[in-house]
Amino acid sequence: MGKNILIAHGxxxxxxxxxxxxxxxxxxxxxxxxxxIYAARFGAExxxxxxxxxxxxxxxxxxxxxxxxxxxxxGSCRRKLTDxxxxxxxxxxxxxDIGAFFYNGGNDSxxxxxxxxxxxxxxxxxxxxxxxxxxxDNDLVLTDHCPGFGSAARFAAISAAELALDAxxxxxxxVVAEYMGRxxxxxxxxxxxxxxxxxxxxxxxxxELKVDEDKMLSDIERAWAxxxxxxxxxxxGLRGTDGKPLADTGIVxxxxxxxxxxxxQHISDIIMxxxxxxxxxxxxxxxGRAAMAYASSVDRAEAYAAGRYAVNAALRGESxxxxxxxxERTPEYASSMELVPLAEVANxxxxxxxxxxxxxxxxxxxxxxxxxPLMGGDMPQYAFLR
Amino acid sequence: MGKNILIAHGxxxxxxxxxxxxxxxxxxxxxxxxxxIYAARFGAExxxxxxxxxxxxxxxxxxxxxxxxxxxxxGSCRRKLTDxxxxxxxxxxxxxDIGAFFYNGGNDSxxxxxxxxxxxxxxxxxxxxxxxxxxxDNDLVLTDHCPGFGSAARFAAISAAELALDAxxxxxxxVVAEYMGRxxxxxxxxxxxxxxxxxxxxxxxxxELKVDEDKMLSDIERAWAxxxxxxxxxxxGLRGTDGKPLADTGIVxxxxxxxxxxxxQHISDIIMxxxxxxxxxxxxxxxGRAAMAYASSVDRAEAYAAGRYAVNAALRGESxxxxxxxxERTPEYASSMELVPLAEVANxxxxxxxxxxxxxxxxxxxxxxxxxPLMGGDMPQYAFLR
Numbered sequence: 104m105g106k107n108i109l110i111a112h113g114x115x116x117x118x119x120x121x122x123x124x125x126x127x128x129x130x131x132x133x134x135x136x137x138x139x140i141y142a143a144r145f146g147a148e149x150x151x152x153x154x155x156x157x158x159x160x161x162x163x164x165x166x167x168x169x170x171x172x173x174x175x176x177x178g179s180c181r182r183k184l185t186d187x188x189x190x191x192x193x194x195x196x197x198x199x200d201i202g203a204f205f206y207n208g209g210n211d212s213x214x215x216x217x218x219x220x221x222x223x224x225x226x227x228x229x230x231x232x233x234x235x236x237x238x239x240d241n242d243l244v245l246t247d248h249c250p251g252f253g254s255a256a257r258f259a260a261i262s263a264a265e266l267a268l269d270a271x272x273x274x275x276x277x278v279v280a281e282y283m284g285r286x287x288x289x290x291x292x293x294x295x296x297x298x299x300x301x302x303x304x305x306x307x308x309x310x311e312l313k314v315d316e317d318k319m320l321s322d323i324e325r326a327w328a329x330x331x332x333x334x335x336x337x338x339x340g341l342r343g344t345d346g347k348p349l350a351d352t353g354i355v356x357x358x359x360x361x362x363x364x365x366x367x368q369h370i371s372d373i374i375m376x377x378x379x380x381x382x383x384x385x386x387x388x389x390x391g392r393a394a395m396a397y398a399s400s401v402d403r404a405e406a407y408a409a410g411r412y413a414v415n416a417a418l419r420g421e422s423x424x425x426x427x428x429x430x431e432r433t434p435e436y437a438s439s440m441e442l443v444p445l446a447e448v449a450n451x452x453x454x455x456x457x458x459x460x461x462x463x464x465x466x467x468x469x470x471x472x473x474x475x476p477l478m479g480g481d482m483p484q485y486a487f488l489r
Numbered sequence: 490m491g492k493n494i495l496i497a498h499g500x501x502x503x504x505x506x507x508x509x510x511x512x513x514x515x516x517x518x519x520x521x522x523x524x525x526i527y528a529a530r531f532g533a534e535x536x537x538x539x540x541x542x543x544x545x546x547x548x549x550x551x552x553x554x555x556x557x558x559x560x561x562x563x564g565s566c567r568r569k570l571t572d573x574x575x576x577x578x579x580x581x582x583x584x585x586d587i588g589a590f591f592y593n594g595g596n597d598s599x600x601x602x603x604x605x606x607x608x609x610x611x612x613x614x615x616x617x618x619x620x621x622x623x624x625x626d627n628d629l630v631l632t633d634h635c636p637g638f639g640s641a642a643r644f645a646a647i648s649a650a651e652l653a654l655d656a657x658x659x660x661x662x663x664v665v666a667e668y669m670g671r672x673x674x675x676x677x678x679x680x681x682x683x684x685x686x687x688x689x690x691x692x693x694x695x696x697e698l699k700v701d702e703d704k705m706l707s708d709i710e711r712a713w714a715x716x717x718x719x720x721x722x723x724x725x726g727l728r729g730t731d732g733k734p735l736a737d738t739g740i741v742x743x744x745x746x747x748x749x750x751x752x753x754q755h756i757s758d759i760i761m762x763x764x765x766x767x768x769x770x771x772x773x774x775x776x777g778r779a780a781m782a783y784a785s786s787v788d789r790a791e792a793y794a795a796g797r798y799a800v801n802a803a804l805r806g807e808s809x810x811x812x813x814x815x816x817e818r819t820p821e822y823a824s825s826m827e828l829v830p831l832a833e834v835a836n837x838x839x840x841x842x843x844x845x846x847x848x849x850x851x852x853x854x855x856x857x858x859x860x861x862p863l864m865g866g867d868m869p870q871y872a873f874l875r
Binding site: 115121145156166173174176177178179262265266268272273365388392395396397483484485487 | 507564
């Protein structure tokens with residue numbers, strides 16, 4: 104096996120992807136196997152260009168600071184590797200004498216991992232390949248949850264509670280807040296926590312269910328009439344009963360792509376136009392994966408553990424696996440790492456259970472039993488005087 | 490003088506308005522003057538309706554929790570009192586035997602305070618009237634700064650840094666982020682801190698300067714071309730050279746009011762349409778005043794102190810003043826409370842110094858010398874590996 108290791112990030116970052124990087128780097132240092140520790144600059148782009156960052160001698164305090172650094176500290180990209188790219192990938196692995204390759208990403212990255220592993224075996228390249236899971240969307244299969252989700256869920260839960268308190272303390276408008284998730288409602292579901300943390304009315308719409316605008320407006324009118332303020336949380340990927348995105352600006356960019364509109368802004372607009380109720384839209388957007396003050400301590404510890412586990416597994420000779428999180432919730436939350444075959448993870452998708460969507464606009468207790476420990480458990484407590 | 494005290498909130502909340510409430514309540518309890526401690530439910534609305542909350546016997550631990558509670562815990566409103574309302578206000582003060590009235594708010598509230606004070610004197614009502622400053626916009630005069638601003642500035646600075654790290658770690662789009670402030674750029678200026686905390690390109694546009702869209706687009710094109718990612722931060726109230734809001738949806742609500750569009754979304758749209766660069770818009774919106782994880786420790790302590798100071802001043806017989814913050818920045822930051830006449834504060838506005846706007850799209854060091862201590866000083870430090 105080659106002497107050095109290579110770590111790469113794929114796709115969108117999470118609040119804790121750098122903690123997995125820290126875990127991997129520290130495990131490699133602890134093992135003292137003697138090789139170099141490389142990272143690909145901007146993910147697949149860096150691998151293809153042979154543009155690597157040498158982390159071997161980066162001071163320990165800088166590596167420790169990764170826990171407080173959002174986004175990808177080594178850079179990531181959205182480039183999906185094609186069959187034509189793989190020979191170049193193998194060439195980089197060979198050139199830098201890579202003995203273990205770690206790809207930290209979601210579905211696409213696990214597919215890439217799997218292909219690299221297979222191809223390396225076919226070509227007789229002695230490299231071990233491991234996937235480290237990462238996605239705020241929580242849509243990877245064969246793992247209880249994904250590193251990154253707990254922090255995104257904590258952000259959604261607490262920020263929605265804060266917006267709900269604002270909306271009920273100065274009840275002059277319906278507040279509509281948009282959370283990330285084009286196809287998966289896992290993160291937006293966490294925003295429904297606002298109903299438990301405050302005394303405000305909260306309605307939540309997930310992308311798994313097509314939205315009937317008339318029903319939504321009548322839900323909103325009824326909830327607003329209760330006079331306790333109203334927060335409506337929506338996923339950016341909401342679609343109408345016709346299957347089309349609710350919000351469509353009608354704008355086409357220079358590449359001919361239709362520009363999707365703001366879902367929250369659209370709903371806020373129709374609340375004003377059709378219900379004559381004042382409304383305002385908020386879109387924390389990328390802060391949902393970057394706001395470190397809302398990162399979950401449990402999520403961060405697991406992301407770190409996943410990075411360490413991947414390196415240690417590769418060092419003992421494993422290849423072709425993704426690190427998976429096994430979790431128990433009773434009597435109290437505990438998790439451990441395991442390995443699952445990349446072949447079984449690649450390109451599969453874990454969807455939000457439809458039975459956790461209640462009346463189209465609320466989230467069932469079962470979801471919170473599942474998700475609350477991942478958010479770190481410790482939710483804020485507020486003073487209610489009104 | 491009447492035996493009881495009354496506290497009311499006016500206008501939009503801040504992250505620390507409840508800390509001023511805590512300070513006022515605790516000062517009143519410490520003084521043990523024996524009267525009841527009332528709060529107006531939803532500000533002026535509660536005063537007019539005689540709808541008060543009795544806080545006298547609320548447990549100390551609930552009052553302490555006000556520090557962690559965003560928005561107004563007693564409720565606020567946007568109703569501006571008219572001349573016709575003042576007799577009703579005096580009736581409520583008389584009915585509840587109010588000896589000291591505290592109004593926690595911005596310009597409008599200080600104007601109300603001033604009128605209540607004058608009218609009470611004219612009518613021979615023995616009530617002391619004190620203003621407690623509050624506005625994230627930082628536009629009150631005769632005070633170094635306003636409680637609420639430091640926390641909003643800290644939110645803008647750190648959230649922009651987090652967005653900048655995301656934008657530079659996965660540089661697939663220009664990120665445009667919108668911060669609160671229709672007329673005053675104080676808060677949005679703090680977002681320019683992202684340029685100091687990261688290595689990303691950051692452009693910042695404040696409402697004090699009319700925006701030439703062509704110049705803005707050429708700034709953006711040039712900054713994007715440097716290849717380090719790009720964050721553009723804008724105030725929600727940006728206007729074009731014609732003096733009209735940059736973003737105008739063309740939608741009119743049921744009351745005939747034109748619905749203002751999202752400024753960030755508009756700029757993001759023109760970046761895509763005219764520069765053919767991918768872009769996305771974020772609008773943390775009300776989180777700018779509600780996200781407690783970003784509250785400034787200095788701001789919270791001063792808000793608390795302002796509440797205490799107002800009550801103690803009224804107890805020793807003062808009336809007709811607003812609490813003002815005096816600050817020194819060398820050799821290190823220190824602040825103290827003083828009283829300034831309401832008559833001199835009401836309806837005046839502190840604007841952002843034009844000399845702190847550089848090239849129309851950057852913020853001068855002088856602003857950060859002023860604002861950094863108010864944000865709590867302790868800014869995050871990140872790991873840079875790329």
